[in-house]
Amino acid sequence: MKIALMGQQNSGKSTIFNSVAGYKAVTSNFPGKTVTYNLTKFNLFGQALELVDLPGTYSLTSFDLAELEARKYLLNGNVDVVINVIDASLLSRSLELTLQLLELKVPMVICLNMIDEAVRKGIKIDIEKLSKILGVPVIPAIAVKGKGIKELFSTAYKMGEKKKIGKTLNFSKDVEEVISQLSAQIKEKQISKEFNVPERFLAIKYLENDHYFMENFKNIDKNIFKEINYFQNLLKEVHNRPSDVVISSERHHLSMNIYESVVSLTKPHASLIDYLDNVLMHPILGYIFLAFIFYLFFNLVFNVGKIVEEPLLNYFYSIIPLIGKSINTGTLLFSVISGIIQGLAGGIAIVLPYLFPFLFGLAILEDLGYLPRIAFLMDAFLHKIGLHGKAIIPFILGYGCTVPAIMATRILESERDRFITSVLAAMIPCAARMTIIFALVAFYISPKAAFAIYILNIIVIIISGKILSRLLPEITPGMILEIPAYHIPSIKVAFAKTWLRMKEFIFVAWPLLIVGSTILSLLQYYKMDMLINNFFSPLTSLLGLPLVVGTTLIFGVLRKELSMLMLIQAIGTSNVAAVMSTTQIMTFTIFVIFYVPCVATIAVLWKEIGSKRTLFTVAFTFVLAVILATITRFVY
């Protein structure tokens, strides 16, 4: 049996999903973080069940790619039961999606999630009455605390067995009249079979002028368009409003009526967290706090990282001479073993100390609900580079890892905005590149120099954004973004999320690091590295870098942090400052930050923006990196 979680954005679907799957889907407090579906299998009453977590969608009329994905999945018809997850504190608005799901006539259960938050807001819901009106079971839950989850799934299972569907609720008489006439036409022409949806659902979607159903006809019957047009105009004339507004107003009124009949309002309990926006979203203080929070955040990451990096690094590098005592240093075996150790050392001592505090801090900010606030504060600035506030979310995620950042561009409505945001997000120093900035520049030069790199990076991104939006002069659709209530982050969830993101590093990057260092050792042993270095010599001499850096740049395309670790291996010492001047360290770092995204990023770009635009991004960032690094060489 297949169960699908369907609900509006930020209603807690992924939290419910994780409560049966373990922490597999990233949860955060911002609308639209799930951009693709997640699937898991689990057992209940000895039955193998499948659970799918779909991207949040406000309505069954889709606007962005993530919503479209959710609807497509649902309409494909493999789902046996739908769990409609509702944020109980936003019941009236959430019911609009529920009404549309009922029109689909699939077995359904409603999960009234965050019921504690609703109580805090002074919203008391008569659950029995709501269930009676809609004709489907309603289960209250607090997903973050795991409350109500068992009952939810056992009820869902029963509904799937019985194949029981809910009630269809009617709109006003005259609107229903139009719907039933159009439904009859649709039935006669057998169109709804093509889409595998009930006639009434399709009739309503046509009256709403839903683009997907209007355009995706296989058997084009011109007459049906005339009919649809006729009925759309009929509604328009009677109500003096476009037919889609008539339908959405009808649905809105119906939801409000249900809401009013099941809810009794009491006085809300105000808590301190409600006043947070008075400072964090204040027109002036908001920006001061934004700068302060990020200053604090990066300082913390650097200081934690530094304390751990030094002793660990010293430990690892004291091992190699010890091995030299038992194995002859000139042999192949020694090369391989020292390669493996250096790969391990790089991962444990250089990357992890910075990666962990960074990802943990990011998780806390995400779960608190700060990201949408940043979108609000930055909207005006992003308009200056032809984007809108929501684009800041992929950018911030980009400081963690570029791959999810580019996936997150799906929350943007226009293709042009997605393209520009993807290219710019690829230029943001991800956590891997951050470790280079911290472990090389901040460690050997100064924290101020590292900070300057971040500022330079932002300036370059702004200029690139301006250039790209000049080249594609289309007006951004403007921001419409829900600002969710703050949630006090759960340390357990933050750890789980950090671990989920670290796993990618440990299981993908680490083996690569070790293989990479071994290959480099072998290349050095057979003196093959000189061939590569000579090939790159025009570039390295342009940038004024040591010849041995050439090989390391290839590794950087695999994983950015490899460049630095390979550098340490290639120059043969962990004390970089002994071999490279500060100018060289700076030039190297600037080049590595900007040049060609890593392979994982290239793959996701390919998928999201297409091959041509990906190749453009690769060329664009390479040229940019060469120019910036050359300038650094002569200016710094």
Add this chain to the structure above:
Amino acid sequence: MITTLDLAKESQRVKVVDVSGGWGIRQRLGCLGIHPGDMITVKKSAIMHGPILISVHGNQVALGRGVARKVTVEVG
């Protein structure tokens, strides 16, 4: 007095009269509970022609200035 939402002042309570603009924007705002007849409270207005923050049906929504201009409201 009839005006557009971007011109409404902070902590003013207004009633939606009409949502102009295309199908997409009407639908999108409708999903967030903004239809003709709904009451909106303006909570904050960002600097430099930035977005406005409104509260509608107990929920906060940020609207870009250009989007807010498309919502006609009644003040008073």
